Amino acid sequence: MEQKYEEEIQMLQQEIEMLEAEQEETLRSIFIEHGDRLQHELLCLVFEEGGGEQDLSILITEVRELEKDLRRQTEINGIALNECFVKTLHKSERKLVQQLRLAGHCSVLLFQVEFAVTEIQEDDALRRRVTELNIVVDGVEFKDFSAFVSRVEDTKDLLLFFRTLRTFSERCEERRQTFQHFQEKYPDVVSLPEGCRSELMIIRSPQLPGTSMTIFWKIDVSMEGVVKPSLELLLKMSDQAREFDTKKVMENGSNYFQSLLQILGVEASIEGLIRTMFVRSHKTSQRSRRGNFIPNLLFDINTCTITR
Amino acid sequence: MEAVEQGVLGHLMALERDGMGQQDQHESQRLEMLKVRAVTLRAQRDQLKHQADAVKVRRILKDKISKDLPLDDVDAAGGFIDLQKSLLTAWRMQLKDLQRAHHLIGGYDLVECKEGKSVCVSFHTAFEGVYLETYNMELDLTRTVQISRHNIPPSFPLESIAKQILQKDLKAFLQTLSQKLNAFAGRRQQVCLLKELVGSVEVMESNQLCNILVLMCTAQGETPKAVLCTLEYGDLTQCLPTRVSIECEDKTLSESPQWKKNQSLLLESPAHTALLTMRRMGSIA
Numbered sequence: 001m002e003q004k005y006e007e008e009i010q011m012l013q014q015e016i017e018m019l020e021a022e023q024e025e026t027l028r029s030i031f032i033e034h035g036d037r038l039q040h041e042l043l044c045l046v047f048e049e050g051g052g053e054q055d056l057s058i059l060i061t062e063v064r065e066l067e068k069d070l071r072r073q074t075e076i077n078g079i080a081l082n083e084c085f086v087k088t089l090h091k092s093e094r095k096l097v098q099q100l101r102l103a104g105h106c107s108v109l110l111f112q113v114e115f116a117v118t119e120i121q122e123d124d125a126l127r128r129r130v131t132e133l134n135i136v137v138d139g140v141e142f143k144d145f146s147a148f149v150s151r152v153e154d155t156k157d158l159l160l161f162f163r164t165l166r167t168f169s170e171r172c173e174e175r176r177q178t179f180q181h182f183q184e185k186y187p188d189v190v191s192l193p194e195g196c197r198s199e200l201m202i203i204r205s206p207q208l209p210g211t212s213m214t215i216f217w218k219i220d221v222s223m224e225g226v227v228k229p230s231l232e233l234l235l236k237m238s239d240q241a242r243e244f245d246t247k248k249v250m251e252n253g254s255n256y257f258q259s260l261l262q263i264l265g266v267e268a269s270i271e272g273l274i275r276t277m278f279v280r281s282h283k284t285s286q287r288s289r290r291g292n293f294i295p296n297l298l299f300d301i302n303t304c305t306i307t308r
Numbered sequence: 309m310e311a312v313e314q315g316v317l318g319h320l321m322a323l324e325r326d327g328m329g330q331q332d333q334h335e336s337q338r339l340e341m342l343k344v345r346a347v348t349l350r351a352q353r354d355q356l357k358h359q360a361d362a363v364k365v366r367r368i369l370k371d372k373i374s375k376d377l378p379l380d381d382v383d384a385a386g387g388f389i390d391l392q393k394s395l396l397t398a399w400r401m402q403l404k405d406l407q408r409a410h411h412l413i414g415g416y417d418l419v420e421c422k423e424g425k426s427v428c429v430s431f432h433t434a435f436e437g438v439y440l441e442t443y444n445m446e447l448d449l450t451r452t453v454q455i456s457r458h459n460i461p462p463s464f465p466l467e468s469i470a471k472q473i474l475q476k477d478l479k480a481f482l483q484t485l486s487q488k489l490n491a492f493a494g495r496r497q498q499v500c501l502l503k504e505l506v507g508s509v510e511v512m513e514s515n516q517l518c519n520i521l522v523l524m525c526t527a528q529g530e531t532p533k534a535v536l537c538t539l540e541y542g543d544l545t546q547c548l549p550t551r552v553s554i555e556c557e558d559k560t561l562s563e564s565p566q567w568k569k570n571q572s573l574l575l576e577s578p579a580h581t582a583l584l585t586m587r588r589m590g591s592i593a
Contacts (some may be wrong), residue, residue, distance in 0.1 A: 005342035012349035019356040028405070030398040042395055059396040066403035073407065076429075077415040078479065086405045102409055117412060130437040156437030159414035163487060224546060
């Protein structure tokens with residue numbers, strides 16, 4: 001008699017597990033297929049006061065709270081997830097295997113990440129590990145990112161990827177803002193031939209043809225996820241100008257720039273460079289930071305002035 | 309004599325009867341429990357089945373939506389409520405999935421406590437795909453940002469990091485801490501793994517912060533020789549050493565190209581991986 005009940009109980013438990021899993025799958029697929037429309041239809045219900053049946057009001061409150069929490073997490077993590085597909089491959093009392101596909105962005109950098117995670121409940125703790133990892137990144141900033149991505153996929157280091165992505169996106173944002181700032185301030189002299197998200201900025205004056213300064217602002221990411229920005233200056237002079245280059249500005253210009261960077265920082269250094277492009281009339285005889293960009297230029301490190 | 313025996317026997321028989329009765333009682337109690345449990349589970353199963361049907365019906369209704377038919381043109385007013393219920397349930401499921409996703413990718417799981425006066429954050433660590441410890445911290449936000457509670461190991465330079473960054477930029481503080489904690493967890497895990505996988509190597513010295521590691525290996529050769537490898541981790545944000553020195557009584561060994569290569573291996577890959585490679589190549593026992 002007892003045995004009969006015990007058997008029935010076990011069978012019911014299994015059935016319940018199966019039905020719950022089925023229900024989860026159905027709910028997820030509804031969202032996949034009609035997610036946008038769904039939110040559109042229910043937006044007013046959820047985000048306006050009043051309305052809704054008894055039954056619904058609990059659900060509505062829950063959804064409101066979850067949306068609020070999600071905004072909080074997005075803000076603090078610096079990562080926005082636009083898509084989240086979850087597939088449960090195995091679920092039992094002690095083991096859970098899931099595949100997740102996420103798509104989103106970190107500031108303007110887009111990513112798509114697919115990974116599989118296995119969780120096993122052992123006596124004292126929950127053991128969780130990533131068993132597969134595939135990453136796709138999109139954006140002009142990512143041209144030197146692939147070595148890091150390959151390494152992270154090999155080591156399955158999902159957390160390192162996102163930590164590095166955050167730092168990388170901050171450095172990219174600094175670069176973008178600085179480049180854009182200078183282009184807006186000096187539109188005649190500064191050009192960004194590959195856009196404000198690229199690593200190139202060219203400074204040339206219409207009055208000094210053949211002479212230009214190109215700034216390469218690279219943001220390097222090592223295989224271990226170390227993000228290192230570095231700036232380099234490339235000077236180009238017309239042959240005519242080069243004849244007057246007795247002080248060897250062409251050769252030493254990039255080194256001077258490095259010293260300048262260390263003392264003044266990035267923005268002030270670039271500002272200084274740009275100003276050398278302004279050709280003044282011969283009236284000025286006194287020393288000033290603005291000067292003609294003639295080969296006899298000297299960056300005076302000690303007084304931070306540019307004089308002849 | 310007979311009367312007394314009858315009395316004793318009778319008493320014993322009465323006791324036996326009582327005993328069996330108690331057992332019966334136990335049995336019937338258990339039976340009752342099982343019966344009740346079965347009934348509860350049956351009800352749960354039936355409810356799920358009913359809901360499952362409802363969800364399927366809702367899918368059909370959703371088809372109506374995709375065909376741009378008006379939603380409230382449903383059989384009964386109750387149908388519309390049920391539809392909303394299913395949709396909200398689906399939305400809730402998606403939101404929970406997103407929460408979990410943030411958690412799995414190493415998010416800080418920020419929770420507001422004490423009516424916004426403080427927040428709790430978690431630092432998840434992982435190494436080579438294996439999730440390790442999670443460290444938690446409560447930050448008090450009343451006047452300035454202060455750390456009120458945490459379970460980060462005392463050897464960790466938390467104070468100095470907080471002093472440098474916490475007041476200026478909370479996110480940068482969290483980022484730096486997460487980076488350093490992950491590196492620390494990674495270094496610690498390497499020591500565990502090398503003890504586990506490369507039993508032949510002896511850990512002579514290591515410290516709480518896991519930024520110095522001295523290992524004793526046995527170099528293969530005509531006569532096995534002891535080699536001391538010292539790994540210094542100068543950069544606390546990294547899992548790899550910044551300096552590796554090889555010492556051996558036999559100077560020719562430590563200067564040999566094979567051991568120069570081993571030195572590079574130890575600089576470029578995690579300790580346990582490097583040692584396993586060295587063993588596989590026959591360099592060490």
